[in-house]
Amino acid sequence: MATPGVLRLLETLADGTVEEFSPVINEEGEVSYPDVEQHLDANDPDAYSVLESLARRDILYREFREKAYVCPECGRDGMRYTTVCAECGSQNTIEQELYKHVECGCLAPEEQFRVGEGEYACPDCQLAVRPEQMEVLQQHVCQTCGESAAGSVGALRCRECLSVCEPHKAIEWVLYSYGFEQYGRQWLTTQLSARQALAEMLDERGFTVEVDAYIRNDSTETPVHLYGEDDLLGDRVIGAVHERPEQEDVERLHTAAAAVDARSVLVSTSGTVTKQAEELAQNHDIGLLSYQQDGSLEREYTTATRTEHSSSMLQRLTSSVRRQLN
Numbered sequence: 001m002a003t004p005g006v007l008r009l010l011e012t013l014a015d016g017t018v019e020e021f022s023p024v025i026n027e028e029g030e031v032s033y034p035d036v037e038q039h040l041d042a043n044d045p046d047a048y049s050v051l052e053s054l055a056r057r058d059i060l061y062r063e064f065r066e067k068a069y070v071c072p073e074c075g076r077d078g079m080r081y082t083t084v085c086a087e088c089g090s091q092n093t094i095e096q097e098l099y100k101h102v103e104c105g106c107l108a109p110e111e112q113f114r115v116g117e118g119e120y121a122c123p124d125c126q127l128a129v130r131p132e133q134m135e136v137l138q139q140h141v142c143q144t145c146g147e148s149a150a151g152s153v154g155a156l157r158c159r160e161c162l163s164v165c166e167p168h169k170a171i172e173w174v175l176y177s178y179g180f181e182q183y184g185r186q187w188l189t190t191q192l193s194a195r196q197a198l199a200e201m202l203d204e205r206g207f208t209v210e211v212d213a214y215i216r217n218d219s220t221e222t223p224v225h226l227y228g229e230d231d232l233l234g235d236r237v238i239g240a241v242h243e244r245p246e247q248e249d250v251e252r253l254h255t256a257a258a259a260v261d262a263r264s265v266l267v268s269t270s271g272t273v274t275k276q277a278e279e280l281a282q283n284h285d286i287g288l289l290s291y292q293q294d295g296s297l298e299r300e301y302t303t304a305t306r307t308e309h310s311s312s313m314l315q316r317l318t319s320s321v322r323r324q325l326n
């Protein structure tokens with residue numbers, strides 16, 4: 001299935017307006033694809049679902065771009081790694097060398113132990129200490145609360161609102177870009193050629209044809225691949241082109257046509273129609289045509305019973321890009 005909106009966005013890849021569909025993180029901290037969204041209609045699925053579905057069909061490639069961490073407080077991305085004090089959460093920790101009086105456990109910088117040239121005394125228990133009674137340790141010392149620890153605690157800091165959070169509290173996005181596969185270009189050419197063939201056929205029959213049109217009825221606006229009107233006879237036709245028409249394609253076409261009392265015709269570019277789609281088309285009196293290699297439209301087509309891909313699509317969507325790390 002390719003709705004008019006999907007064909008429009010693929011055309012921007014074909015004509016070079018867009019090189020790739022790249023993700024951006026919007027103000028709400030969500031991944032969006034503006035180059036895709038601007039072409040989709042209200043009744044299309046969301047941009048990510050559309051892109052994933054096209055990638056699954058090898059029309060588009062999908063390429064990993066980066067991982068982004070979004071601030072749970074303000075929704076901006078680009079959090080930076082930092083370390084914090086495990087005790088009070090302050091970022092103001094400094095790694096420094098500390099001396100430890102083994103006997104009493106006192107931990108302090110060397111200058112607090114030193115009482116003279118080569119002479120040391122514990123600042124806590126006040127005993128004189130020989131160098132071998134002390135351990136030298138690398139510690140992360142908090143300048144805010146004074147706590148010291150052997151290791152540092154990792155955290156993420158937001159560049160926007162400056163809040164600091166534990167890494168697992170940030171929202172992790174895996175970002176992908178999508179572009180044309182070689183097969184995708186051919187596929188689009190076929191869809192557009194079939195639409196053109198249908199437009200020409202109706203044109204020859206005296207219809208005024210508009211491709212990529214909107215049917216306006218009351219407050220609704222329904223996008224259709226093609227709309228033809230014969231003013232003289234008051235005849236209207238709505239056409240749809242699909243690689244392999246399925247039930248929902250027929251249903252959508254029927255709904256659009258019924259709203260304006262138009263006839264409808266459905267073109268399969270693979271020459272195949274699913275069994276359910278065929279039955280539904282017959283019920284709704286929708287003409288079925290197949291687009292031939294030579295560019296003509298014929299009344300012959302084959303029917304298939306199984307719908308492909310549906311399970312793999314579901315899998316792909318459930319392993320969705322949005323993942324909360326806890």
Ligand SMILES: [Zn+2]
Nearest residue numbers: 071074158161
């Ligand atoms: Zn923030």
Ligand SMILES: [Zn+2]
Nearest residue numbers: 101104122125
């Ligand atoms: Zn001591």
Ligand SMILES: [Zn+2]
Nearest residue numbers: 085088142145
């Ligand atoms: Zn602290």
